[in-house]
Amino acid sequence: MEHLDASAYTEYVSAIKKRSQVIRTRPESDEFVSRRRAGGGHMRMEEVARRAQVSTATVSRALRKPDSVSDETRARVLRVIREAGYVPNLVAGSLASTRTNVIAAIVPTIGNPVFAETIDSMSEVLRAAGLHLLLGNSGSSLSDEESLIATFLARRPDGIFIHGGIHTAETKRLLRNAGIPVVETGNLRDDPLDMIVSYSNFSAAKAMTSYLIEKGYRRVAFVSASTVNNDRARARQRGYKAALRKHGLAEDPRLIVETSLGFREGAEALVHLRAVDSSIDAIFFSGDAFAAGALNECLRQGIAVPGKIAIAGFDDQKIAAETVPALTTVHVPRREIGRRAAELLLTRLNGQPVEKPIVDVGFRVIERQST
Amino acid sequence: MEHLDASAYTEYVSAIKKRSQVIRTRPESDEFVSRRRAGGGHMRMEEVARRAQVSTATVSRALRKPDSVSDETRARVLRVIREAGYVPNLVAGSLASTRTNVIAAIVPTIGNPVFAETIDSMSEVLRAAGLHLLLGNSGSSLSDEESLIATFLARRPDGIFIHGGIHTAETKRLLRNAGIPVVETGNLRDDPLDMIVSYSNFSAAKAMTSYLIEKGYRRVAFVSASTVNNDRARARQRGYKAALRKHGLAEDPRLIVETSLGFREGAEALVHLRAVDSSIDAIFFSGDAFAAGALNECLRQGIAVPGKIAIAGFDDQKIAAETVPALTTVHVPRREIGRRAAELLLTRLNGQPVEKPIVDVGFRVIERQST
DNA sequence: CTGAAAGCGCTAACAG
């Protein structure tokens, strides 16, 4: 079979009556590792049509628009498909229909549980609608994001999901030119590329900082991820400062630290801040992992929380409710973000207009024992 | 433009001299949400060829095999491509070449950081080779895995990555029939579908249990995820029992608990076990989140660790080094698994044979302060 | 409700 030409192959296939006669070699063999022939050993729709005694158009309809085929014909076609173990070729289908049923999703890193949760819920909704996810990590580099998007676009996804709201000019051009729905998440903005599903990082950080101040803390420090190319971190820092201002407290640059995410980094930030200014009575970590790490450091050093210092987090990940003391944090509905993003995409793919392209899913300050 | 037929559209396109003349409407408009026309507004390779005064074959070569084209021609073609903002259509390319450059990856849930880490490192290696990831969650259901694989296969991925080693007969048939490289992870097995990259869960659990016993603990309990359809959990439980046997300790079913993963569940398991048998002096949690939750519960209840009870985890996630006391656990090289898996896939896609289709990445018992 | 025919946009022999 390996050396037959295309038409001979076609004859060969049509000569086959039972699928068990198609002998496949083991992966280890030479034949397997050599370049695959047309179809890669897969049956074509044409063969299904022949067996069911209909045209390929009818097979296609039986699969895509079952209602447009008579009950009898449909049953016969589907039976043949089942018995033959026919797996349609969506690459060909996509080319012919200019619809791939693929959504490209880009996150800074899938390693961060916060993004993973959103992707997970989005993929659930999409899958129920027959769509698949092409996943990519942009890292924190805008140019990486740009090249990722360029290569993703070549696969003609039906829609794009991007976590992050800062893009290069070329990225924006590519996206607009693609003519497909785009949903951004990460932060609310009034000039979306297309659609946005998020909450206001500014308001959330401002709310938490205000809560701390109103609770009586006077020297409130702020720890976040790097603000470079990160609109979320920037907005949170602005929110923190706005709260300080609102309550007439002075902004002290020494109380603001940017570091990379992680337990260890949280502990280090705590140590650093206390060394810089021993009067700090509260630290707002814009991430629960940060805060949990700091909490553990307090445990190790015997620093009373919240007696000596209050600790607050951000995200309300599972760990927040379980630390000792339990962590005061900002709850963000990550799964809802994924679900809503998927729904907006689906709405547009169904040809319906989206009335509200900017969705604010909100947030909640959750008070626990660490403050 | 929306109402032109195909040939008129072609003429229209060829009449365009500057790309800025291609006016795209805003996503909100009717035109945008209506079904996209052929090409979705994208330029075709034919147009690039015309502008560069070469055939499409040459444009294709300039892109895929730059060396097979003269320097001058290549430069001209690439310049046109750049200036025109041409984005090739890989759907068409894939159909013609029967190569998609897509790897399908299936994990129980991307929400679990343990899988996320592997996927992250795999995607890094694949992307450098020009491959993209199609991601899917199988949940814990074998039939969901089967249907996921069936639909993924329709997209003709060049290879498949699956975390988990228990599959339905139909899943196995589909996979073998697909004729593409498959790498399984999760647990070592001597009858892989094709290739496996993992460590021995049995040996790892046995090693940790032995370590605890040799350290002097006599009533060692074991907590793991459900063993239903989960080869990893099963193997770990067998390893635990084997260690008990090896050291002449009796196996007590009351000391074995299966629950779902999570901080909270770990705390609950601790409480449950101590109620069942107050003489338990060590608990081996087959997951760091479990163990961390239990550690926190001990903190809350004032139970000395390891004085009153020893706690051990599994995975060596970041949190393990940061808990108080730091957690004794089993280190597993998750990123290496992803990297090696990607490498095996790439080797096979390059037509090279894989000498060792079963890769054991090993594990290490990490002793910290909780035992 | 069904079939024929014409592509979808690109790649890959095969010549030259």
Added chain:
DNA sequence: CTGTTAGCGCTTTCAG
């Protein structure tokens, strides 16, 4: 090194 010529396997008008 470059062009010509066939498709890749399906979907989709357009007829009937």
